[in-house]
Amino acid sequence: MNGKQREKKIVRLLMLCALILFGAVWWASHGVQRAETSYVMEQRQAAELLTRCFSAVRGYKEELHIPMSQEDYHQTGMIGPYYTGITTTLGAIEAKRTTAWPDMGALCVRLLYEAGVRPGDRVAAGFSGSFPAMNLAVMAACQSMKVEVIPISSVGASTYGATDPELTFPEMLHRLVQDGVLTTDSAAVTLGGDNDTGDEMLPEQKMEILERLEQAGLVIFQEPKFLNNLEQRQEIYERKGPIQCFVSVGGNVTSMGVGERGIALGQGVLDPRSAMPVTDQSGLVERYLGRGIPVVHLLNIKQLTAEYGLPYDPVQWPAPGSSAVYYRIQYPLLPIVLGLLAAAGILYLCRHVRIQRSNMWHRELPPTS
Template identity: 35%
Template sequence: EMVQALQIVRGERLNRGIPIDLVTDPNQTGIIGYEYSEITSTPGELEAKRTTTNPDMAALMVSFFKELGLSRGDIVVVGSSGSFPSLYIACLSACEAMGLAPLSIISLMASEYGANIPGFNFLDMVTALKEAGKTAFYPGAVSIGGESDSGKGVSSDVIGKLETQIESSGLQYFRNPSLKEGTQERLDWLNELIGERPIKAFVNIGGATANVGTDPIFLYLKPGVNHISQYAPFETGGLLYALARQGIPVIHLLYVKGLVAQNGLPWDPIPLPSELSLQRKLLGVSEKAAMATLFLAYWAIALLLRLRGARTLRHRLGLFDRQR
């Protein structure tokens, strides 16, 4: 699923005439952005961005969801900046594989090498996925992102273009520069959508202020699954801590080097692992079990062909009628 989604994004980039830089993106994923652009919010590590394009990131997300005991139909809220579009795709691929119900809020500003290409930003990517039939990847809401979640410091012309794009998308647009009020607006929106149904997990991707807040306590979150017991104040905690206060577990995806080191995935792999590796992990099948299954399938097919061949031969020899 993730491999296919990345191919769609890559194809859309090329269709828009935006070439792939083989120096920054040697695996030619098409999802690595520029070092700097007018919608770049903060510094970013190129190797970290490349690491997240590994299709096994989707398998890792499946393992996190299984660790939390999630099952088909469970609601997962996803808050993602434009800094790690590959992690967003990995997360939504895992949701689709497990039949989960994601509710996503994305922001359009991005750190270096993220979804920071003018004319091919995060919203462009998810729109391409939606138009290719992957509607589950399309978010329910969007914000500008960056400082104060409103692109503070970015030129008014750039903000105007982004707002025009957002308005044409028809998505819920969060634009309140107040962290406290913006957090409450997100909570109200979620409550209106889901009613009494419980949120089973919150996935934070990147470091959007609207999600992680401004309190330095978020720096103590570990990569992956967190069951939070110490909270930032509501005024400074963002959506992550507002949901954690309700007892909702958090999957935190920001410190990529720690994430892969703790989970046995390679750092900056060139080339990327194969799709077959991803499929085995998504299905929870070990390599030996997968090979055994293939072996049995091979012999079953061989036996079937052999029986069909014998039956045909008996017909030719006139033996079939005599045996009935």
């Protein structure tokens, strides 16, 4: 066999290898199956519990004569006014509506399982008022998983969040516990916003809210110094022992850190191995990652839903229990294994042919003097 014949043979073998791999991929793609997660029962329980939470909050708003927002297309009770005296920053209405969906409870169960949390574990949670529905989704997930959750909740909220001054998020959670819907109340409450002390809030409304929180018997702390605030929060979280995960919902400075550091943290489950160096400007997300503790970060809702195949601000939600969050994609192993083995064999044959050619070339070289 001459050199040109060998080259043609190698090309034919490589084309055959490509065809085999293409066929294996086609075979595998046509054998894809959706299988329920191993914790689907907890997911369904969390979604049902979150539905009860939404219904109860709607009732609280009716009692307080708080009108339902016109932006709350699904009438969940989780959408607040655009701007009030406790609004701290801007927020996207599409993201707020997306979180006000019962399947967010199922998503939080999945995120916690993917972070390594199991029944009996202890989870710390930092809640701003910006995403009240997602806060309640975390609470519903932990309760359904029989996980101990230690929430520190804040009053301040971005636009369309828990911005009703008459019913802040800590008060929502407190009433849900009083009514027996949820079992765990805030371990502590802060005002949130600038310096975590609500510096930008209207003073009159701030004082009224503080009085109501005190009358409810909630623990309030106001610590404007960033590092001291973090130390107090960690002391509350770890009072009963080490935590297995930290959950951050919204953009509270104590979770995100000072400046723009929090933007690059990512969404969903954060791996401690990807942690950035901790500095004096680092928030609790970075600090817990730096200690090797997994974090569930919930802020960029559009990115989060895209990663889990969920709709973003749809006109109509999927039927209960049918969304992608309840399922895992399973690919058949047989075509993948056979395709890789066949491709490896052909590549080995190509190498054998090329070595033969190299040996032939050396034999044909004239002897040197």
